[in-house]
Amino acid sequence: MRTGTINSDHNNEEKATMNTLSKEDSRLLRIVLGMYFSYMTIGLALPAIALYVQQQLGLSNLFVGLAIGAQFITTLLTRNFAGKRADQSGARQTTWLGMACCAASGLLYLASTPFTYQPAVAFVILILGRIILGFGESIILTGNLAWGIGLVDATHSGKVMSWNGMATYGALATSAPIGLWVYQTGGFGAVGLVTLLLPVIATVFIIGVPAVPIKSGKRAPFTTVIRKIWQPGLALGLQGTGFAVISSFVVLYFHHQNWAMSGFALSAFGISFVLTRIAVGSLPDRIGGVEVAKYCFVVEVIGLALLGAAPNAILGLIGAALTGAGCSMIFPSLGIIVVDRVEPQSRGTALGAYSAFQDIAYGVTGPFTGVIANHYGYRDIFFLCVIFAAVGFVVVLKMRQQHAARTHSHSH
Secondary structure, rough: OOOHHHHHHHHHHHHHHHHHHHHHHHHHHHHHHHHHHHHHHHHHHHHHHHHHHHHHHHOOOOHHHHHHHHHHHHHOOOOOHHHHHHHHHHHHHHHHHHHHHHHHHHHHHHHHHHHOOOHHHHHHHHHHHHHHHHHHHHHHHHHHHHHHHHOOOHHHHHHHHHHHHHHHHHHHHHHHHHHHHHHHHHHHHHHHHHHHHHHHHHHHHHHOOOOOOOOOOOOOOOOHHHHHHHHHHHHHHHHHHHHHHHHHHHHHHHHHOOOOOHHHHHHHHHHHHHHHHHHHHOOHHHHHHHHHHHHHHHHHHHHHHHHHOOOOHHHHHHHHHHHHHHOOOOOHHHHHHHHHHHHHHHHHHHHHHHHHHHHHHHHHHOOOOOOOHHHHOHHHHHHHHHHHHHHHHHHHHHHHHHHHHHHHHOOO
């Protein structure tokens, strides 16, 4: 009788635990879906902006890079604010504010279109929209990550980052061809209208998901956090140059080569990114982030090299897909190291600082490679990013050596 009672109690506890985990995963899925529709506002405009600035406003590749990069630079400059807000005011509230900013960017896109006969005015309004979107991206990404980790616990932070990454890059994959179609069908004003509506759809999923407690305790200064996480951050930034150059110029590259399927180049990147997350998303939590990141950089280097050397559209799409696969697991792989290096009450700040390294890559790569493309052509900018990704591989190897040295010293 006693044994039966114990077994019954144990089974009840297991069922209760499974139900709890199921509820946590359900809530995580809801905020990830909200992230997906909100992040579509970013991917939707990327191919349209390149064509709008160059074809309708008659401006050069430098201005294309500035229009794309303005968002990423703003995201970089507001990461510290986003992290502090998530830590101090709550991750849920921070996420809601980010969604509102994403919607507001659509209004400014709309406002720029009546001034196409005055390219300078239209471009300034467009830049304002990109700045607001950059602020929205900063706080929604940091807030959503902190919210998700609070819902499922820090021991599953790799899963939270993987799911969020699938949402963000899945949104880029699906929204880029949609954005190109919307632009070709209804013009840039239609892109602005869809951008305005997408965050409204996102609210349907996240309404009712509870907030997570704000962690008490002394929070480390931003400079202290940077000192703790600069190595994984640097590697993340070097990885980010690959996506930045693809998002800024792959459509124009395909057009310049007279290749079809230009709208699907970003899709190839994003779909490959998501499928890789689905296939190996649990690896960082199981075998360690540095090990996974090491192989990811190798795949990214191969993908970028193939994209730059491609003789036709098919191989160009394969190169973009390989780059997406390589980039896929680097953020969560190195992100779990970031979470482990800081206290819970500084987690939002650390995630914001970590993401800032990627923002630097995004913000600088667009204008810089725009100048390179003007002088040397589109192919060379992909080969340049091969070098950056190779340096990222070296940084990860250095982290691996340091980790092995620390482990050896602790064992003795």
